[in-house]
Amino acid sequence: MENLRDALSVHGITLPSLRVDLPGFAGKRGSSGGLVALGNCNTPTARRLAEVLRGGAPDARPPLDVEFVAVAKALPGLRRTVRRYLGVPCPDVQLCVTELVTNVIRHVGEGASVRVRMAQTDVDRIRVEVTDPAEGVLPVSLAATPDDETGRGIALLDAVAARWGVERGSGGKTVWCEVVAELQGRAT
Structure with missing residues (x-):
């Protein structure tokens, strides 16, 4: 065992x-x-x-697993970490990670503990999971007007991700998405 x-x-x-x-x-x-x-x-x-x-995905790396305090100034470093993990530019994955963590900052609260996990699940698919401690604060797609400066995060996630969802657990929730990404040319 x-x-x-x-x-x-x-x-x-x-x-x-x-x-x-x-x-x-x-x-x-x-x-x-x-x-x-x-x-x-x-x-x-x-x-x-x-x-x-x-046997895992072909040439799959071990999952990326990062825990940090959700603050806006952490987002640029998180995007760089995602790019280094993937080995190639992948703006769709970076956008999804940024939007999910931004939702934690905005709706759960700046300073909340957050965990970002990412793994290649198929030759061309990346799964992103963002876990936070607020089980009851669920993502909602808002109808943003053209002049609104916020409220488009879930709409962007819905447009970019192949699929996404929420899993609630004791002590928090995980919002996840799967993004189709071209990774053949990535560095090893």
């Missing part, structure tokens, strides 16, 4: 428990719990676990 836990932690996967008989679990067909039953993990962890067990 500890070897499995160590191997998964290399990929950023931590499981709250491994009280499952893994050989017995793996041998069951049509298990109603699927991978979610493994370690009683949540859906995002189950997705990452499935990806790792399948």
Whole structure:
């Protein structure tokens, strides 16, 4: 069990428990719990676990995982970190990260603790997750007028991302999106 836990932690996967008989679990067909039953993990962890067990995306890097205090002056450094992680310019991914963190600053509060995770999930797809402590403050698409200076973040996310959503958990929420991105020419 500890070897499995160590191997998964290399990929950023931590499981709250491994009280499952893994050989017995793996041998069951049509298990109603699927991978979610493994370690009683949540859906995002189950997705990452499935990806790792399948061998991950071709040439995929380990996930980017950054925790910081959400303040406006952190955004330029975050955009640079995203670019370095991807190895090529990717304005759509940088826009999504910036808009999601800006929403935390604006609607949860400057100084809130935020965690940004990013991983390549397919040859041309990047998953971005932004977690904050405010479970009840959910993103809402606003109808901004042409003169409004704010209120377009979720509309931009909706336009740029292939898909996006919100997962609520105890002690916070995660707003995630998947962006199709050309990464073939990235540096190694």
